Amino acid sequence: MADETQKTSVGQETPLEPENDPGITDFRRPMVTGMAQSSAHEVHQMDVHAAMLSDTTTVLGRTVTVPGGIYTVVFGFLAVATVLEVLLGSLPSGILLIPLLLAIATIKAGLVVAYYMHLRVDSRLFLYILLVPLVLATLATLYLLAVPPVAY
Amino acid sequence: MSEMSLEHAAAHAEHHNVPSPQTISNAKLAMWLYLASEVVIFATLIAVYLIFRSNYPEEVKTVHRELGLVLVSINTFVLLTSSWAMVMGLREAQKNNSQGLVRWIGLTALLGAAFVGLQGVEYTELAHAGISIGTEFGMRFYAPTAFHGAHVIVGVLWALRVAARGRKGYFNAQNFLGVEIFGLYWHFVDVVWLFLFTIIYLI
Numbered sequence: 001m002a003d004e005t006q007k008t009s010v011g012q013e014t015p016l017e018p019e020n021d022p023g024i025t026d027f028r029r030p031m032v033t034g035m036a037q038s039s040a041h042e043v044h045q046m047d048v049h050a051a052m053l054s055d056t057t058t059v060l061g062r063t064v065t066v067p068g069g070i071y072t073v074v075f076g077f078l079a080v081a082t083v084l085e086v087l088l089g090s091l092p093s094g095i096l097l098i099p100l101l102l103a104i105a106t107i108k109a110g111l112v113v114a115y116y117m118h119l120r121v122d123s124r125l126f127l128y129i130l131l132v133p134l135v136l137a138t139l140a141t142l143y144l145l146a147v148p149p150v151a152y
Numbered sequence: 153m154s155e156m157s158l159e160h161a162a163a164h165a166e167h168h169n170v171p172s173p174q175t176i177s178n179a180k181l182a183m184w185l186y187l188a189s190e191v192v193i194f195a196t197l198i199a200v201y202l203i204f205r206s207n208y209p210e211e212v213k214t215v216h217r218e219l220g221l222v223l224v225s226i227n228t229f230v231l232l233t234s235s236w237a238m239v240m241g242l243r244e245a246q247k248n249n250s251q252g253l254v255r256w257i258g259l260t261a262l263l264g265a266a267f268v269g270l271q272g273v274e275y276t277e278l279a280h281a282g283i284s285i286g287t288e289f290g291m292r293f294y295a296p297t298a299f300h301g302a303h304v305i306v307g308v309l310w311a312l313r314v315a316a317r318g319r320k321g322y323f324n325a326q327n328f329l330g331v332e333i334f335g336l337y338w339h340f341v342d343v344v345w346l347f348l349f350t351i352i353y354l355i
Contacts, residue, residue, distance in 0.1 A: 053246055068240055075236040082232065086225045089354035098355045105350035109343045116239045116339045118332075123176045126184045133188045137195030144199055145206055 074115045197296035204292045218281045227270045234263035235342040245328040253318040261311035303341045
């Protein structure tokens with residue numbers, strides 16, 4: 001619902017009559033178009049936005065009501081995961097500890113990106129923009145880690 | 153792409169009963185592209201640290217013993233809380249509550265400033281322990297953490313600007329894109345820290 005009103009406001013700020021087009025690039029105009037989802041999906045998107053403004057949310061099959069709704073629930077998960085990380089980080093290092101800690105960090109980052117940065121409901125294009133450099137950089141880092149340190 | 157072609161595409165799509173084109177915000181797209189470039193910069197700095205960590209694990213363990221986890225864990229909580237405050241501020245804007253927006257974004261700025269302050273305390277402790285930027289570990293430690301700290305400082309200034317505009321009633325349920333764009337930046341800085349915290353301090 002909020003997304004709908006936001007689009008309206010953008011439309012009001014930038015009148016898009018073609019007859020007014022001076023023939024030069026106007027960067028205020030939307031330059032990128034993506035394929036819209038089906039109308040049923042659009043209704044679902046509006047429901048998701050309304051859910052983000054509600055104090056009531058569903059967590060692991062349970063209905064929870066807290067001030068801030070889903071945002072506060074996600075914060076709770078992040079806090080618990082951080083405590084877990086610190087406890088694990090205090091342990092003497094074992095073979096499984098590093099992958100485990102990295103997995104927890106990735107889950108935390110995923111929660112922030114999905115819920116706080118709204119990638120769960122926003123355009124898929126943003127997700128691809130984030131993932132392409134992330135995957136390439138991760139692969140490059142893994143390659144560099146695999147190279148023997150002969151130059152040292 | 154001109155507006156005419158968009159309209160034609162929409163009409164064409166409707167005629168053939170396929171999904172119509174949907175526009176996305178230019179400002180949001182620009183911010184995501186900027187964040188993608190930041191991913192590469194931070195990844196480079198993290199890669200440099202990881203290679204050092206892989207080749208000299210004992211040296212890193214010595215620093216870990218020196219540093220401890222208390223201060224940096226508190227700082228991580230501070231930044232996580234600031235991310236929550238940020239998104240709560242956006243929620244208030246979407247609910248047409250300017251006062252709530254200013255309160256939450258003000259808290260975001262305050263927590264961001266606290267993070268930078270605590271990082272300063274940590275740097276001072278490290279300097280006393282002889283870990284300067286000139287050491288093998290130091291140059292690989294300070295580059296990503298200080299670069300991240302600089303992002304937090306920029307974020308605090310940006311948050312203050314958003315709060316000031318919110319106070320003037322600039323944002324409401326119809327116009328909250330400015331808050332959302334700042335939020336993307338702030339949460340990204342938070343996400344980067346989640347990885348720095350794990351990679352530099354925990355493993």
